[in-house]
Amino acid sequence: MSTVLVIGYVWPEPNSSAAGRRMLQLLEYFTSSKYKVIFATTAAPSSNAADLIALGISSVKIELNNSSFDAYIQELQPEIVLFDRFMMEEQFGWRITKNSPGSIKILDTEDLHFLRNYREKEVIASSSITNSELAKREVASIYRCDLSLIISEVEIGLLKETFKVSEDLLLYLPFLLNAISDSEIEFLPRFEERQHFISIGNFKHRPNVDAVRFLKKEIWPLIREELPYEELHIYGAYPTATVNQLNNPKENFHIKGWAKDAEEVVKRSKVSLAALRFGAGLKGKLTEAMQCGTPTVTTNIGAEGMHGGFPWNGFVENDPKAFARAAIKLYTTKVLWQEAQSNGFKLINERYYKNAYYKILDEKLIYLKNGLSKHRQHNFIGGMLMHHRVKSTQHLSKYIEVKTELEALKSSSFKD
Template sequence: MNVLIISSVWVEPQSSAAGSRMLQLIGLFLSKDWKITYASTASPSEYATDLTKKGIDTISIALNDASFDVFIKDNSPDIVLFDRFMVEEQFGWRVAQQCPDALRILDTEDLHCLRKARHQAVKENRIFNENDLLSDIAKREIASIYRCDLTLMISEYEMELLQEFFKVPRKLLHYLPFVLSPVLGDFIPFEERAHFIAIGNFLHAPNWDATLQLKKVIWPEIRKTIPDAQLHVYGAYASEKVLQLHNPKEGFYVKRRAEDAIEVISKAKVLLAPLRFGAGLKGKFIDAMQCGTPSVTTQIGAEAMQGDFTWGGAIEDDVYAFAKAATALYTYKNLWKVAQDHGRILINNRFQRVDFEDGFYDVIMQYKNTLTAHRQANFTGQMLLHHTLQSTKYLSKWIEEKNKKENVKK
């Protein structure tokens, strides 16, 4: 199989969970010895993984430019993976036009319309309800899901939401969470660890909001009980407003990007993530469980991760209960050790690669071999693709001609 991945970013596993997720998908394709090309509209990044070392071809592509048509026709992929729905909007119609027999797969990372709706509810200081989902973002995202042959979902909760609320057919969706190796339990002991930790890309709004929650309410409560405690806050792309929160006198340390997230999480006693909105799975908790580091989070933070297992730490939505749980985990070794064991059991039962890889390959081959019938059964998707080909195509052509004229003037 010849696989083309199209993205608006380069793969940065140390910057976000999305980068780790993409590496996992690439690993699944590579294990079958499939040829992979990774195409991105982003500028070069010093933090990006060198995919060429894995035998992957990389190429920079331009938006609204016919050069992509020439490239993809020459590449002639069997499978095209769109990294998020915005990329499918930009390139899906070109893929359908130039390579109609390619299997089109969308990787959502998380359900953007859910994250945006929850964010709006928080900003308006009210309870989220499902009617908040009926937004323009939802219309775009659901349309993208229909236009693709298969959409990869990382969250069981979002799988259910798409089917029950938006009435998306189950056959268009495939559950593929983080796919990991077993955690054996060789962790740094309690006595050799120090400090609380928070970690997450600051460009991601839920992480910035959680940092403010810690700074304003939760951390002062923790310091009342543990006056000499330190919180080390790590995150890629820290702006000036983030750096201004740094205050050693309060034990609040902004550390910027972690060069090795696993290393800093492994050395911490407790990870804190008071997430008030968001979607998908959170990579920080996967890292924490792999490191044997208990975590305290909210219902939204733990959503779609816990399943029927006990959380490796505590889940509290009330900020004062959150602070109390964090303090207890930090202070009592026996409680901390039990939480550590719960995290290891959870991750080893919920996110093992061996439990998902065969099903992933099977659905790809099934749809690839019955592509015509599969698409005929998805008339809504074909209708949306038809209108997208007309509207997006001519908007893109207009932008392309406009750019040509501007370049001539220069």
């Protein structure tokens, strides 16, 4: 049985974030493909983490800047190493190359961090995406890997056209979802059985915090003018004190915090609002709404890369007044609501059906397994970057490791 080592940035929390659901989808792909899967992370344990043992996945704690990982990987020799975000490749990629050179290195970007960061800055002031230090780091990481899983077609286009990344290094792999059956649709709450607007998103993710502020300041007052008795419920893991201060029951603006069962609260809601002004990748809150039969109003950033040529399951508006009008119209018009809901089901089944993408990923992995050396020969830039990265990162990591050991020794001597 072939082994896949997943080096996670955090423990996967599918009930807390789209990134957590994405990671769980990838883990399920590998387990269903009969790989032995090991999840390794430097992160502290999380009470919200998925039960990996129940999925047949073992886990291991690893340390940054510690040669114990070298011994571990030398013995393991996994066929595939999957890095969860480019920061993990920066930390451990050179150790994989040195100690297990035959391992296929795959990067799951989640979304392009540099694009999200650029757009956040662009809200405040103009800047250049190609001059971004984060872009240089992340694109370099993509080059150093044998394959990068890109969640959005828009991001694939950006990497190919602006940064000239070879198509051979990229694979479009969106959310991997089950098809929605007619019998499942039958059991969903109807228009008359639902109430309240909803907005949902992890508050460790800055675009979600900005979206809630935007809703509170610009959009919700306009909706309340027409629908004074309706409520907006804001859900999301890890709300900060600043977010909680936005809670205002008198204005029917309720900060609810983490939802133990996010799917259930979305199913009970009538319309989902995602007023995102910056961000990247695909938005899990929007596919979740579609799966729950909940129409949405979002922005161009929210809908980016998500629906191709298919109709949206609601409205896409950037202007606060147009956003509010669309939300009111969708909330109060049954026929329009039902049409939007139907569009969402079609989007899930046509754009995100996991079995179709499983086949594509299968074919790519077979190609890499059968011709890894040749594949790497065509990636000269990646080889060059790896050569210099190994030199610089290796020396820095060794310095930190020795420094840590000396400090521990001094501390021990002082106690004695």
